[in-house]
Amino acid sequence: MAFRPSPARAPAALLREAKPLRALFGEALRLDRLQQLLESQLQPAAREHCRVASWREGSLLLIVTDGHWATRLRYQQRRLQRQLQTFEEFSGLVRIQFKVQPPPPPRHAPARTQPLSDSAASSIQAAAQDIRDPKLRAALERLAGRAKHDA
Helix, strand or coil: CCCCCCCCCHHHHHHHHHHHHHHHHHHHHHHHHHHHHHHCCCCCCHHHHHEEEEEEEEEEEEEEHHHHHHHHHHHHHHHHHHHHCCCCHHCCCEEEEEEECCCCCCCCCCCCCCCCCCHHHHHHHHHHHCCCHHHHHHHHHHHCCCCCCCC
């Protein structure tokens, strides 16, 4: 008996039908809405450093990129709490917590190497001809083969 995979379905259909996905999508939309409301009350410079992590039982947890911004936001905590409580979504807001979490380091792009000129390639090729070790000779010939050829 062979396994037959179910036919492919559109993402929108999956989100409507699959309960776990629907719940996850709903939570993502809710957090996005809370983030928009938060950003509407933050200073423009602070918006990129603060994001909503969770909102449960009257407690709002905000992730802040560094201690400097966390300190600045803690000084403004009471004002921010009063302003957020005016929105229906934050009507039961009792406290705001800040957690410092630096952004992940940028992924390193592969190092860009300079193209090998034709003269350098011919020098490497000439050196390879005098090498007795077959592995080293093959490696030098491969290296010489990477030369940039102007057409």
